[in-house]
Amino acid sequence: MSEGLTKSAARNIFFGGTIFFLVILVALTVHSYGYIEKNSTDVAGITPGVEQGKAVWERHSCINCHTILGEGAYYAPELGNVWARYGGFEDADTARDGIKDWIRSQPTEVEGRRQMPHFEINEQELDALVDFFKWVNTIKTQNWPPNVAG
Amino acid sequence: MSDLNEHNSGWGPLSSLPGNPIMWVLIWSELLVFGAALSGFAVARMLDVQTFDASQAHLDRFFGALNTMVLLTSGLCAALAVRVRSDGNSSASRWWMVYAILIGSVFLYVKIIEYGDKLDAGFDIETNTFFTLYYLITGFHFFHVIMGLIILAIVAWKNSLENLETGAAFWHMVDLIWVLVYPVIYLVR
Amino acid sequence: MKYETQKLAYPYFLAAMGLFVAQVLGGLLAGTVYIFPNLLAEAVPFNVIRMIHTNALIVWLLFGFFGAAYYLVPEETETEIHSPLIAKLQFWLFLFGAAAAVLGYLFGIHEGREFLEQPLWIKVAIVVVALMFLFNISMTLLKGRKTAVSLILVMGLWGLALFFLFAFYNPSNLALDKMFWWYVVHLWVEGVWELIMAAILAFLLIKMTGIDREIVEKWLYVIVSMTLFTGLLGMGHHYFWIGTPGYWQWIGSIFSTLEVLPFFAIVVFAFMVVRKGGRDHPNQAAMLWTLGCAVLAFFGAGVWGFMHTLAPINYLTHGTQVTAAHGHLAFFGAYVMVNLAIITYAMPHLRGMQPYNQVLNMWSFWIMSSGMVFMTLTLTAAGILQTHLQRVMGISFMEVADEIGFFFILRGLSGVVVVIGVLLFVYATLSTDKAQVRVGGMKPQAAE
Amino acid sequence: MQAKLPSTRRLIFVWAVLIAATIGLMGAGRVNADIDLGSTWVTVLLVLAGAKSSLILWFYLNLRQSSSGWQKGFIAFLCVILSFILGAYYLTPAI
Numbered sequence: 076m077s078e079g080l081t082k083s084a085a086r087n088i089f090f091g092g093t094i095f096f097l098v099i100l101v102a103l104t105v106h107s108y109g110y111i112e113k114n115s116t117d118v119a120g121i122t123p124g125v126e127q128g129k130a131v132w133e134r135h136s137c138i139n140c141h142t143i144l145g146e147g148a149y150y151a152p153e154l155g156n157v158w159a160r161y162g163g164f165e166d167a168d169t170a171r172d173g174i175k176d177w178i179r180s181q182p183t184e185v186e187g188r189r190q191m192p193h194f195e196i197n198e199q200e201l202d203a204l205v206d207f208f209k210w211v212n213t214i215k216t217q218n219w220p221p222n223v224a225g
Numbered sequence: 226m227s228d229l230n231e232h233n234s235g236w237g238p239l240s241s242l243p244g245n246p247i248m249w250v251l252i253w254s255e256l257l258v259f260g261a262a263l264s265g266f267a268v269a270r271m272l273d274v275q276t277f278d279a280s281q282a283h284l285d286r287f288f289g290a291l292n293t294m295v296l297l298t299s300g301l302c303a304a305l306a307v308r309v310r311s312d313g314n315s316s317a318s319r320w321w322m323v324y325a326i327l328i329g330s331v332f333l334y335v336k337i338i339e340y341g342d343k344l345d346a347g348f349d350i351e352t353n354t355f356f357t358l359y360y361l362i363t364g365f366h367f368f369h370v371i372m373g374l375i376i377l378a379i380v381a382w383k384n385s386l387e388n389l390e391t392g393a394a395f396w397h398m399v400d401l402i403w404v405l406v407y408p409v410i411y412l413v414r
Numbered sequence: 415m416k417y418e419t420q421k422l423a424y425p426y427f428l429a430a431m432g433l434f435v436a437q438v439l440g441g442l443l444a445g446t447v448y449i450f451p452n453l454l455a456e457a458v459p460f461n462v463i464r465m466i467h468t469n470a471l472i473v474w475l476l477f478g479f480f481g482a483a484y485y486l487v488p489e490e491t492e493t494e495i496h497s498p499l500i501a502k503l504q505f506w507l508f509l510f511g512a513a514a515a516v517l518g519y520l521f522g523i524h525e526g527r528e529f530l531e532q533p534l535w536i537k538v539a540i541v542v543v544a545l546m547f548l549f550n551i552s553m554t555l556l557k558g559r560k561t562a563v564s565l566i567l568v569m570g571l572w573g574l575a576l577f578f579l580f581a582f583y584n585p586s587n588l589a590l591d592k593m594f595w596w597y598v599v600h601l602w603v604e605g606v607w608e609l610i611m612a613a614i615l616a617f618l619l620i621k622m623t624g625i626d627r628e629i630v631e632k633w634l635y636v637i638v639s640m641t642l643f644t645g646l647l648g649m650g651h652h653y654f655w656i657g658t659p660g661y662w663q664w665i666g667s668i669f670s671t672l673e674v675l676p677f678f679a680i681v682v683f684a685f686m687v688v689r690k691g692g693r694d695h696p697n698q699a700a701m702l703w704t705l706g707c708a709v710l711a712f713f714g715a716g717v718w719g720f721m722h723t724l725a726p727i728n729y730l731t732h733g734t735q736v737t738a739a740h741g742h743l744a745f746f747g748a749y750v751m752v753n754l755a756i757i758t759y760a761m762p763h764l765r766g767m768q769p770y771n772q773v774l775n776m777w778s779f780w781i782m783s784s785g786m787v788f789m790t791l792t793l794t795a796a797g798i799l800q801t802h803l804q805r806v807m808g809i810s811f812m813e814v815a816d817e818i819g820f821f822f823i824l825r826g827l828s829g830v831v832v833v834i835g836v837l838l839f840v841y842a843t844l845s846t847d848k849a850q851v852r853v854g855g856m857k858p859q860a861a862e
Numbered sequence: 863m864q865a866k867l868p869s870t871r872r873l874i875f876v877w878a879v880l881i882a883a884t885i886g887l888m889g890a891g892r893v894n895a896d897i898d899l900g901s902t903w904v905t906v907l908l909v910l911a912g913a914k915s916s917l918i919l920w921f922y923l924n925l926r927q928s929s930s931g932w933q934k935g936f937i938a939f940l941c942v943i944l945s946f947i948l949g950a951y952y953l954t955p956a957i
Contacts, residue, residue, distance in 0.1 A: 133525060
């Protein structure tokens with residue numbers, strides 16, 4: 076038996092072990108996929124408005140300032156729970172108007188305060204964006220974030 | 226055997242372990258994972274002992290013990306396969322591996338019955354922390370048994386002594402983990 | 415340089431360094447906006463600056479990896495690259511795609527998922543570039559000597575291309591979107607990129623210490639095995655709070671704790687090899703980057719990653735500046751430094767310079783590294799404070815931002831230091847020192 | 863790697879001891895009764911588990927032929943894990 080043999084066996088074990096862990100990862104992903112669809116997200120609630128809102132969110136690359144569910148840039152507030160922060164679960168209309176007004180009034184141009192740009196978003200898109208935030212806030216995230224400050 | 230000693234050199238400290246060194250990297254990774262998981266289990270139990278003890282009562286403790294014996298016996302067959310191969314008896318070694326695989330499969334059969342019973346009774350991985358850990362730890366071990374059987378089949382086919390030692394080492398690790406998992410999850414209360 | 419086609423690496427390394435400068439300037443600008451928030455707020459808003467900062471990083475690291483592959487695969491396989499033409503085409507196509515993407519960002523042309531902002535056609539171009547590259551490298555590998563180093567490098571590169579395909583899947587369900595988004599991001603930086611890094615480090619150590627290839631390759635297998643055995647399920651630490659099941663908290667906590675091990679092994683291995691090797695390689699700067707990479711990868715990816723990877727801790731620190739601290743040192747320690755190591759090693763060969771006079775380069779090492787380490791410390795302090803104020807006390811984000819402003823000033827200063835280090839590196843790598851003499855392009859190999 | 867594998871007779875003897883220990887474990891753990899074990903019996907359980915794992919390591923995995931560093935490493939690992947679990951048990955508040 077040559078030296079090379081142990082090394083090629085080592086390579087095979089490396090590949091085999093990798094495939095083993097990859098299979099487990101895929102199996103768990105499949106399970107999680109089902110869990111997300113059935114338990115943690117409101118699939119029926121993904122209306123065309125929510126879908127459009129997600130597209131608006133992406134078109135303006137909001138994630139490169141804000142976080143959503145804790146992922147993104149850390150320059151601006153978490154928006155996964157912005158609906159709750161505006162009291163949307165108690166008074167939906169006020170929250171909706173509050174978020175829309177906020178976006179419309181940007182930038183604040185207050186000196187020394189982080190600025191949000193002015194985005195060309197029409198009324199219908201604004202509503203869609205709020206629909207998206209509202210929907211995201213219903214995702215069961217193992218009770219994250221710890222408080223309404225996000 | 227002297228050539229075996231030689232070609233296994235250069236792996237640093239891993240050289241002195243029987244079988245392929247990378248298999249031992251895998252074995253150590255697994256031991257650390259299960260060690261951490263069982264420690265986590267113990268701490269989670271400490272924090273919520275009522276739920277844990279009430280949930281544990283739903284497990285079938287006898288099936289767990291039965292499976293311990295199944296694995297120990299299968300492990301014996303694997304060890305004997307290596308033993309007779311080193312005496313130069315290749316075909317007997319194959320047969321011992323086949324026995325090891327057959328007996329090892331019983332473990333899967335028993336475990337599937339157990340999982341079926343638990344799921345029928347409405348206990349799934351999200352029921353509570355006890356069942357999350359029960360399914361994670363035993364499920365992860367279950368995957369190892371499947372993997373182990375595949376490895377045993379491969380080394381029964383390509384049955385050089387080196388391969389047999391490597392494959393059997395993985396199988397004994399699976400065995401070893403179950404010996405630790407069974408009392409901690411099924412019995413301690 | 416033994417093989418003519420190793421020269422193919424040269425433009426890749428140049429492009430990498432060019433984009434590296436763009437990246438750190440973008441970073442410096444972003445850091446400045448943290449201090450003076452009104453700066454450029456209308457013209458180039460923060461989200462665009464950050465997009466350029468992160469995308470330039472990814473693209474230049476890829477340029478570096480491609481260049482490293484073209485440089486080391488001929489030597490490892492003892493064969494010329496299959497098709498130099500493909501390599502050149504691939505270079506220009508990739509450079510064009512990268513430039514188009516960055517320009518587009520400035521005009522607001524982009525998609526919206528973090529790190530995957532490239533417009534669809536550029537994503538397609540990236541796949542085409544990757545396929546050209548993989549075809550070229552795989553063909554070279556197939557006809558040449560198959561060493562563990564080249565095999566693992568190529569495996570890493572295939573994985574890189576394969577997992578990028580998840581970038582094309584963007585479901586409308588945000589939780590699913592995020593779950594598969596990590597299939598690109600996590601499996602890149604905590605999976606296949608680590609294979610590439612380990613392979614490049616192994617190559618450098620073989621060349622520079624003159625130690626027996628057998629020993630290095632065996633260690634390489636041990637390290638990459640540990641990497642993937644822990645790293646694949648380490649995915650769990652990204653699945654804590656995005657709508658995925660609770661069991662990920664256990665899987666993520668356990669496996670990502672163990673993800674520290676391969677980084678620790680790399681440190682032990684690198685220093686052991688250098689100590690045993692005993693050969694004084696003339697390229698001390700490349701040696702410095704190699705060892706520095708091992709050490710800072712361990713701290714940035716290993717220690718800083720572990721710091722907030724346990725689910726109960728991550729519950730509080732998730733999405734704060736703690737993550738930014740970890741991200742900066744991990745990317746710098748692992749992937750920036752490995753690229754700078756191979757560039758430092760290869761450039762004298764590629765440019766035919768002799769002898770090595772890389773004192774300036776070593777200065778840039780110390781300046782850049784201390785800048786990054788200090789930046790990480792300031793961000794960590796900011797993150798811990800932010801965690802306490804925002805997550806524990808429940809103070810609103812913008813108020814907290816004002817409270818921790820001081821650390822962002824310090825971070826900005828460390829950013830200046832890093833930029834100086836980077837500019838010095840580029841100067842040191844491309845300039846001609848008086849003490850250096852140009853020698854023929856086909857110089858005999860220094861080691862092995 | 864060493865040539866000295868355990869003899870067939872020894873392997874079978876070890877197996878018999880392991881099975882006997884498992885039966886002991888079943889008794890100590892009262893597999894058929896739903897009663898509290900109490901700390902003494904839990905200690906017995908974990909010591910038995912440690913003994914069984916050591917036997918597997920020693921003879922099945924042939925660790926007895928390995929270097930003393932590995933032997934100590936594995937045994938220390940078992941001790942740490944089992945004492946941690948036992949410690950957690952002792953610290954658990956009584957219901």
